[in-house]
Amino acid sequence: MRRVGKKQKQDPQALFDQHIRSLGLCTREQYLSWCRALGFPIAMQKHRKQLAREIVTAKSLHQNSHRNAQESTTRDALDWVLDACNGDDPARIRVAHVEYVARRLAHPDADGSEERPSAQVLMDIAQHVSKQKAKLFFEPVIASPRFTQSDDNTFLAGLMLLSAYESRWIIDYLHQERFVSVEGESAKAVHGPRQPNLSMKGRSPESLLEQVVRWHRDLAKNSGQKIRIWKSTSIQPLRLTEGKIGDPNFKIWTIRELTTQQSLFAEGRKLKHCVASYVSSCAKGQSSIWSMELEQSSVVEKRVTIEVNPATRHIVQVRGKLNRHPNQQELNTLRRWSTEANLVLRT
Numbered sequence: 001m002r003r004v005g006k007k008q009k010q011d012p013q014a015l016f017d018q019h020i021r022s023l024g025l026c027t028r029e030q031y032l033s034w035c036r037a038l039g040f041p042i043a044m045q046k047h048r049k050q051l052a053r054e055i056v057t058a059k060s061l062h063q064n065s066h067r068n069a070q071e072s073t074t075r076d077a078l079d080w081v082l083d084a085c086n087g088d089d090p091a092r093i094r095v096a097h098v099e100y101v102a103r104r105l106a107h108p109d110a111d112g113s114e115e116r117p118s119a120q121v122l123m124d125i126a127q128h129v130s131k132q133k134a135k136l137f138f139e140p141v142i143a144s145p146r147f148t149q150s151d152d153n154t155f156l157a158g159l160m161l162l163s164a165y166e167s168r169w170i171i172d173y174l175h176q177e178r179f180v181s182v183e184g185e186s187a188k189a190v191h192g193p194r195q196p197n198l199s200m201k202g203r204s205p206e207s208l209l210e211q212v213v214r215w216h217r218d219l220a221k222n223s224g225q226k227i228r229i230w231k232s233t234s235i236q237p238l239r240l241t242e243g244k245i246g247d248p249n250f251k252i253w254t255i256r257e258l259t260t261q262q263s264l265f266a267e268g269r270k271l272k273h274c275v276a277s278y279v280s281s282c283a284k285g286q287s288s289i290w291s292m293e294l295e296q297s298s299v300v301e302k303r304v305t306i307e308v309n310p311a312t313r314h315i316v317q318v319r320g321k322l323n324r325h326p327n328q329q330e331l332n333t334l335r336r337w338s339t340e341a342n343l344v345l346r347t
Contacts, residue, residue: 077138100151
């Protein structure tokens with residue numbers, strides 16, 4: 001006979017299968033895939049606190065999915081993100097984790113942070129991520145299991161924070177080391193990229209940043225190097241005036257081509273970016289670098305650096321100090337130049 005009042009011990013495997021069903025899943029294989037997608041530990045034995053976090057996440061995902069389905073069955077998640085980047089009223093965006101991003105973009109100083117997210121940079125990142133079919137970045141999926149489920153703990157919120165640190169990106173260094181061939185003493189001596197297998201294996205973020213700092217410092221030094229000069233393209237420069245000569249607000253906008261190694265070094269030092277690394281591509285005719293300057297009250301100020309693909313006449317990129325994006329005045333000048341010089345400017 002079974003003693004009255006004593007609970008029968010339940011099978012741990014049966015309890016685990018019950019947990020899987022509570023998440024809305026059917027098999028253990030589905031459960032492992034679910035954990036892998038959300039960043040939870042891949043294991044069949046877990047602490048009860050971990051199981052509780054999984055249940056909370058599953059409920060939150062179900063609620064968000066149901067709410068999004070009610071909002072629209074045809075609208076793509078990327079559209080909501082682009083609306084947020086374009087400055088739409090956050091109250092109109094009823095997808096919770098996207099609405100959070102919209103509010104941060106509309107009020108970048110609300111949390112007291114020194115770094116302000118950039119709507120334009122986030123838009124560029126979101127469109128690139130979408131092309132890579134990485135739908136996870138647009139779903140209300142928890143980004144870090146170490147923290148609770150919330151609208152600021154999603155992959156989309158992570159992309160937004162990434163946009164705030166654009167000036168600290170190190171992509172230029174990685175591209176140069178992995179893909180750009182190094183020239184020898186003569187321009188014809190090509191030895192391939194310095195680090196074709198460059199990866200984070202065996203590196204810490206701090207050590208990589210130190211390498212980037214040294215690389216930028218070396219680019220700024222032109223002593224001991226042979227000065228190189230290349231032919232200018234057939235693209236016409238720009239000289240645009242605003243106001244009348246003699247007026248306090250009289251301005252002269254110019255866009256001129258840089259055709260020497262020394263001018264690229266000077267441009268990079270002044271605006272604190274890596275245009276000096278374009279010497280080789282300019283010398284080969286693969287790129288054409290231009291400098292936009294503003295003269296006012298006899299003071300000349302460098303504003304942005306422009307890269308043009310001579311073969312296609314496309315304006316490839318435009319960057320100001322610390323790789324910032326051009327402001328509205330600079331964009332207006334670029335549009336004027338692209339029209340007069342028969343260039344393609346994508347905004």
